[in-house]
């Protein structure tokens with residue numbers, strides 16, 4: 001839950017620099033595997049068995065499902081292809097815990113994940129233990145000539161599990177926000193404080209700049225190829241938009257002024273009855289918001305979160321600005337120009353989630369990981385307070401549909417010069 005630093009994976013998750021001996025590499029990968037698997041369980045440990053079953057909407061999944069699905073990922077893509085003697089823990093589980101990999105076989109309907117009371121939590125714990133032991137045996141025993149390929153799939157599995165660690169929190173927060181008793185996920189939870197003193201707008205270096213992932217450290221395929229982008233003359237806000245600024249937007253009638261909204265956004269405002277960010281509600285005449293620490297008074301100084309792309313875009317229009325493109329954001333972040341790029345709130349950009357020039361999805365089922373979602377979604381950059389340590393990168397591309405509000409999503413503004 002600490003703020004994420006921009007660390008190459010070799011020094012963060014994987015801790016496996018390139019020049020290790022094979023025995024050192026085996027040890028480093030086992031340590032990395034245990035660290036990630038332990039973090040998932042640490043996040044789930046705040047929740048009861050009942051908490052872990054609930055699915056509050058189609059987009060959100062039960063905690064128990066997350067714990068099992070990331071385990072299936074290792075079983076399906078690492079163990080089955082690489083360990084001839086491996087026995088699938090339960091032949092029924094691949095159907096239940098495959099998410100969207102069509103090439104990996106049929107799967108349970110996503111909206112019905114919350115109906116699965118059995119296998120129960122203990123069964124899922126047993127599944128995790130079974131796969132943990134098998135993965136560790138594979139790491140320890142994989143022949144040297146196969147090690148590089150095996151460790152590459154292992155690394156994808158670790159980053160995949162980290163993504164679900166974030167979803168585990170955003171999904172349970174959505175469930176708790178539906179509960180009139182305002183459950184507390186973690187009484188010790190504190191919102192990250194924004195950087196102080198860094199205000200105003202700063203020039204982004206204009207001209208041709210390369211963005212995307214470069215080098216041999218881990219990245220997802222959607223961050224490649226490293227390629228040139230033309231950056232216009234533009235300034236970007238050093239700070240994230242705050243709740244205080246959002247309160248001004250509300251007070252000025254932002255949610256009832258159609259000229260501020262995209263057509264689809266205005267339809268969403270009416271369809272969903274939006275009058276404030278997600279989880280905000282008036283209590284005793286004051287805005288409160290549901291957090292991982294329970295229901296709290298809205299902190300004016302904190303960055304706004306749980307806003308959709310539509311709201312971010314409307315706010316930018318209200319402010320006489322626009323959202324940065326993902327290339328503008330990345331060039332500014334690489335230059336160290338912006339505060340709170342990471343570890344507070346994902347930042348909507350005005351960039352549609354599309355492939356970079358020359359992008360090729362991986363072969364086989366893992367090629368479904370990112371590429372098939374490159375339509376109708378918008379890119380968010382940075383990372384959030386829920387992103388596990390070591391998972392963030394300056395080239396990282398998150399993506400959600402424009403109405404989505406259950407992530408820790410906020411914004412920073414930009415303006416053309």
Ligand SMILES: [Fe+2]
Nearest residue numbers: 069099160164
């Ligand atoms: Fe997944």
